[in-house]
Amino acid sequence: MLHAPSRSKPTDDPRGDRLRAALAEAAHALPAQGPISVFVHHNTLHSLTHLPFHDAIATASVELDAQGYLGEDAYRAAYARGRIDDADLDAALREHLHAIPHGHRARPLGPKALCRIALLHPLPVLSEAALAWQIEERGALARMRPDVPAGARASFLERSLRWMRTQRAAGDLERAAPEHPRASLEADVEGWALAALWHACRGVRSRARAPRSIADRVPSERSHRDLLLQVTGVDPARLVNPWLVRFCAAFLDQGMAAWSMPGRERGMLACFREELTTGWLPLPSAVARARGMVRDQVERGLDAEATVLEALEQLGVPPSAWSGFLTRVLLALPGWAGMVHRLEEHPEEREGSPAPSLLELTAIRLTLDRAAWARVAEEELGFQRSLAELPRFVASHGLVDAPERPAKQEASFRLFGLAQLAGLTAEDLGAMRARDKQALVDRLDAFDELTRRRIWQEAYEAHHREEALEVLHCAERRRRRRPRVAPARWQLTCCIDDRAESLRRHVEEVAPDAETFGVAGFYGLAIEYVGIDGARGSALCPAGVVPGHAVHEVPEPEHETWADARRARRAAIAKLSRITTQGTRDMVGGVLMTPLAGVAAAFPLVTRLLFPLVAERIRRHAKALLLPTPKTSLTHTRQEEEAIEAAEVREARPRGFTLREQVDRVAATLENMGLTRAVAPLVITLGHGSVSVNNPHESAYDCGACSGRHGGPNGRLFAALCNRPDVRRGLRERGIDIPDGTWFVGGLNNTANDEVVLYDTEEVPEALRPLLAEVREALDVARARDAHERCRRFDDTPLDLSPEAALRSVEARVGDLSQTRPEYNHATNSLCIVGRRSLTRGVFLDRRAFLVSYDPESDPDGTILERVLVAVGPVGTGISLEYYFSSVDNDRFGAGTKTPHNLSGLLGVMDGHASDLRTGLTAEMVEIHEPMRLLTVVESKPEVLLAIARRQPKAVGELVLNAWMQLVTIDPDDGTISRYVPSKGAFVRWEPRGGPVPIVRSSMAHYTGERGCLPLALIDEEAAHA
């Protein structure tokens, strides 16, 4: 046999457990994204939520070399645009300075003023060369910084002139500015003032610690690869990565290749060894170099664990450094390693591919890496000894280029810049003691880049928070002034999704007699759903929940034949499409089919590219024509005592719910959203999904509460359950009254083209038909307006479209093969408001808010709120933080631009032909996003929230206390607003700044003609409908 059994008996090696623990720790640094067909938004730094947010970012920046905030330039640009103002900066600085000890207070420049200057103006640490360039080429010592404001500049010069004259009178000019030629003093006040200032700035130095040399960080924090890359400029990982990418993809492939790797159930390591020991095959030279090692491993029968242990030993990695070292090793291809880890832990996502193992991947990686490292060390450094000695060799031969050393006088130069910006002249500095000047430099050092960006981020968030709270404060007062009395004629429930905010707002503007609710889009029904078009079931519930019930869509008995015809025709179409897509790829099939298929391809090529709207409509009509649509129903009910059928045993979950289960779930969902009284005659329950073409990330646009799938079946099922008389009886026993005349209609909202489909409308009672027609009409107007509002953000769409044209435009958009921005998804999210709609009705929230309906009046002790927050907290922050991290570091945490993406193994996308799997969101998805932590506003009392945070440490507590989201409460009794301040660990009463809140006639009046983020506003309904 060529290969050793890789998963043999566990060895007795006591180091094994320790290795597994180290590997588990290393795996935390890997992306946790699963196969891309089900894209669930999650916090990119999920594994660090036990740390406070800012600490987690500091950790990630060291471990992953990743950015956790935007760049200072981006924040300064936001400041210039007015998205951050001085009050925000002051507030953020106040909180920061409050938290650090004051130490020596250096007059005349207080710590806050100093920090403000450091935030607004770049004062970088310069190298010798950069400093020389500033002085010699840019005349930094002869002219004032260009970013000194004009007024400050004038006063600086005036005071300097005065001082110069007194100095001249005293004959002290020489002492004040010994380096100034003193030829033309009055004509060159600026030159003299700066020469004097520069002289006064001399003598300070930076006492900041120099970064550690990389040679000292191997192997505990960095690997030999990092060392070699820095020393030689050659990345050894590049010698083996393309090969390993192809191998991983072939092993993990879920159906992309026509011919999958034979015998892969034997495991990754066995396949790897077979591939390498197939003797005659020429391999890339770095990979071929590992051949000897692999033969030797096979001969000695080493399993994965023994291979890794031996490698670690040979590389001189002590057990204490294992996790850090292995992290770096796996980070050579984080996407693929993360996918291996994910599929190892989640067998249900493997789609029939065999179980991979991170340990085996590590064994493979270390084998290949040692070959590549040895080769680069040998070729570039002439180093031929054991790799364990490499760090010492590099250090002792002084091969590490010291990171560019700061210039000797850089601290003086920073002080020089600071003084100009602060309006301190040479006179002021001359009056300071040396230790006071040094204190200024120390304070600048302490206020380092990461800290500055943190402050900027907090100010950025503060700006939006203040704006939002001002508006909500006004809305709350308005609610008290004008309580709503008229009962609604119809009601609409949508997902809590931020995209539903605008739809709901437009529905209410179109139909003032309608009321809307927001509820997690799976309607509390965790189901495994099998539609008539689906061969297998899919879980329609939040990620992490295992559905307890299966629900099938079955044709009505009289429509069985249609259903059969549909199935047969779909199979035939699939077969045809497989022939034209896959069949034309191999030699014989290609020869036979290309001439015909090629001519046929000309039609879609021209229509889909030039006339996407026409092509999309043709496709739909053809589908409707070819595929009969049988009337169907959902198998929602089973009798208590009904025997479990064989199929159900196999699926391990019963089909349908018992009556008790139905009542439980419906009651919980209705209670959650506060729809327990005044139920209108007609209630529309919408789920949502998104359809787009040529988009591997399609699933990321779907309903997050349904694990990245369409939530239509949940809305339909919920409506069907609510319509059951038995269920209504059960609900009445629990105090929830659905009147007999009321009917529920389920539906699906396609968020990409604003389509709304209602299900089972033929069952609506006759008496409600006219109302239903009215509802449809209102929904049609509202969705056109919704499309209109969405279109303003697409900068390839004109701003002057009519709502109808906008609807056509989004319809064309989703059928357009060339469209990389089918919709903007959650790109505008920033808020989450948990409370009654009466608070947010008539508030223009700019599609920024998750709106969760919750009625505090019926929930005095917070049990319902706890239920709501446990679901909403992780989903909301998951979306918000994934957008956050994909925005601040799109290279590391995001997927980069979509344009070169290439689908690999049906698992994820690569850049081009053999790159790492790119996880996170694409650059196109986040380009309009304002990265900030979710501001969650809850209509409740602070003590209720704190109690929930204590009871739910993981789902709520960590997120709030460690500041992964911002939490604000609005007291349902008196409307006071309190904000949780993480640095104080308590809620603090919020006071309005009292700025003007925009009041607009209607949504459309507010957004028309605008592209960017808009100020939140109150909509005055009376004016709108007068």
Next chain:
Amino acid sequence: MPEIALAWWVLGVAAAPAAAFVLVATHWLLGGSPGEKLVRRVVMAGNIVSLLCAGAVAVRIFAGMDPPGTVEVGDWFGAGGYAFELAFRVDALSITMMLLVAVVTGLIGHFSIRYLHGQPGFARFFLLLSLFAAGMQLLVAGASIDQLFVGWELVGLTSALLVGYFHTRRTPVEAAVRVFVTYRACDLGLLIGAVLLHQASGTSDLALAPAAMREHAGGAMATLVPMALLLAAMGKSAQLPVGGWLPRAMEGPTPSSALFYGALSVHAGVYLLLRAQPLFAASPLATTALVAVGAATAVHGTLVGRVQTDAKSSLAYATMTQVGVMIVEIGLVLTTLALVHRVSHELLRCLQLLRAPSALHDARALAAAGARSSGPPVYLRLLPESLGRLVYHPSLERFGLDALLERAISRPVLRLGLALDRVERRWIEVLTGESAAHEEELPATVRPAPATKARKG
């Protein structure tokens, strides 16, 4: 005079995109920063004019207003008594190609307006697109092999530059270099072929050359010329053993992959061979080589393609396979079949590559409708699994062709270069009596390792 008019129309086909290129490039060079709107308008206008001209040519020829044949525009340049003339070949083959090039380039341009919207390289992409269109039109319409060579080089250059479109990442740039080097090496074939053709037949017109060759040249020439042209076609059309660049070329944005490696560029070799087919007919040896290269590539491509696990590599090998088959067809004098095969294949593959991001959607739809994956080739399914593995692993390794090329060609060439460099330095040292220590001028990979210095010191 109708003759002149036709010449203008033909000239317009290639000149319109060239003019668009010059306009945008001049604007850019003079310090302007061309916006998306300007660039796409100019480039698409150039494309539409080119299409209209091609349409006019087609109408004139097929309506019988002008006879098919060579349209002379004038002398390109002369040297001594020999003049290189600017002339276009107008016949069914070249008209088909002109129309196809204009239509496909236009469609891809239209696609890219939205696909690349907001990309930092938007203007660069469209600039290269029009240069490519000009080169491709010159290539298909040029009457002489010299003009074809100019077009051929423009196509190769733009192709490499677009593979390296994302030049801030390392892999695309390496892939672009790989494409560029392969093209350079193989284009030597076209250059040699052209020179030999001039030498042997006294003409560079591919239509007249075969007859002239028969008249003037001996047997060796009759084989050498087509063999040289075959080398050129192998490079451009990714044939064995130099075709390993094709999957790597998928580093560019999706539309450029579709245009170059689904449709036009990769088929340019087929076009050259179609044009030069009469030359091959005169040499059994060259024909045998042609068929062998095509057949080997087709078998290689179909095996390797089956095991590819990413959408674009799979399509790259599918393309390679069909192009191999076309070359076999040309070898077997099935030129009409090859032309039909080529045109339909271009349309099909272009669409498939543009739709490559839909692979997941399609796979899920197929799975839901109950269609199954096709698995290993039929003939391999008859063999035991262990034998299947013996075919699978080499297929996954792409039969080690890249490693072989590295060992057999690139390393020895590199070593030779370094050796020559050392010799030269020694000569200079001897002749000038100075030490020629220019270490810092050497590329990093050639620099003597610091460790050896350390040891010496």
